[in-house]
Amino acid sequence: MAVALALVLIALGSVLFHLLSPWWWTPIASNWKYIDDTIIVTFWITGVVFVAVVLFVAYCIYRFRHQPGRQAHYEPENTRLEVVLTSVTGLGVIAMLTPGLFVWNHFITVPEDATNIEIVGQQWQWSYRLPGPDGKLGSSDTRNVTPDNPLGINKDDPASQDDVVVEGAELRLPVGKPVKALLRSIDVLHDFYVPEFRAKMDLVPGQVSYFWLTPTRTGTFEILCAELCGVGHPQMRGTVMVQTEADYQAWLDGQSHRSFARLTAPGN
Template sequence: MQALAVALTLVAMIVATIFLTVAKVWWFAPLASNWGSLDTLIVITFAVTGLALVGVNLFIAYSVYYHRAQKGRKAVFFVDNPRLEWGLIAATTVGIVVLLGPGLYYYAQLIRPPQNHMVVEVLTQQWLWSYRYPGKDGILGPASIKRFTPANQFGLDPQAPASQDDIPVLGGPLALPVGQPVLLRMRSNDVLHSFYVPEFRVKWDVVPGMVTELWFTPTKTGEFQVICAELCGVGHYSMVGKVVVMEPDAFQKWLSERPTVAQIFSLQVRH
């Protein structure tokens, strides 16, 4: 009876797992970018790992019940089974290829932005999201952690010509025009962080000492939450920001109302 109870418990677990998956009790937030292909990749992963889960647990349930202890039955020992072993190797190989192939294909797309993209710098620090937009020249000026001060958290060189018209937005929000491919160039002032917007299907680490890049195209206007998906200290839970996707004209108006680096540093000098 114990063996039957264990086998039935495993079968019940499998049925419950399949039900919860099909019912989509835990599912993705509504898509708001071009990365719906990542949903497809995750579904493929669910299918492959789900088949493995069902197969392994049904085999265990069968083995527990069929090979249960019985009076007069003796266990049979065999050293190996080459046919079984090669079969398992082949099945595992197919599963890895099915998982890895699409993943590499989508990753190659994720790191190759289109030609007509706009660039926005993302600056992270405990526990704040900040952004910098290029000005009319379309070029972000040089920045270095060595120039960091409380008044110059981006570490900018205000004398550099390319920096003069840059538009820093300390503490956000990250404003973006709908339908425009955006390349985020991300760097950290302190520890490891991770940029994550569930509706955009994008999550990318921001690593101290290097610049990491990520691109996407917002497809819906509205406000979305950006969160840090990497434990970054005691205030990690509060590192929440906002992404505002708006119509292109509204975005240009918003951007034109922000002070440039030249204006900000000129005001600091006056005071």
């Protein structure tokens, strides 16, 4: 009786905790409300299953508790029960996975008018590369990394010369404009994560991963590394500032001193 009652209280307490002290997300600042919707669907499915399983176990403990003279019934197989449990479990898994597949397809389908930017992770800071006046982002390769070229930008690519290089400072983005973030790591596995954007992706050494988003409101948001990357992992933070189109363009026009050509010029 005590165990059965404890299980009922756990189920009841879990429901009351969610209803009376709900967990809150940070305010969303991108187009990825789909992520929140998918999490909510998964939460309700798993929550209902959790409560049902706990209450069923409590019922079984009470209903089939030890009583003098009662003998357990041995039933090694029950085809009907197995079919029902397998079907219900399969439907539950399908219900959780299906919304995620649609969201994932949207997540990797980048709009044609998205602007390419590059985000580079290294122990333990974030660096960025934005297209210059030509609107094109030059190529890069980790094999080009040197003390004078820490991001491995291709010096022979004409499109690279006016690229704006931002090391260890804040990332700036225009509001309402889709952005495709190309993610690279110089050393170990990192993960670029801005909670308000609801979008994150691993940076894997030796490959270029990506995600896209459209910032929907101006403000300054914290960038986190969501993958353990060494002793300095907790300090691998940064900020992203989302500005109006006019403010962003004014800032970009004043970044000629950060162009790749200027940074690699003799004497710098």
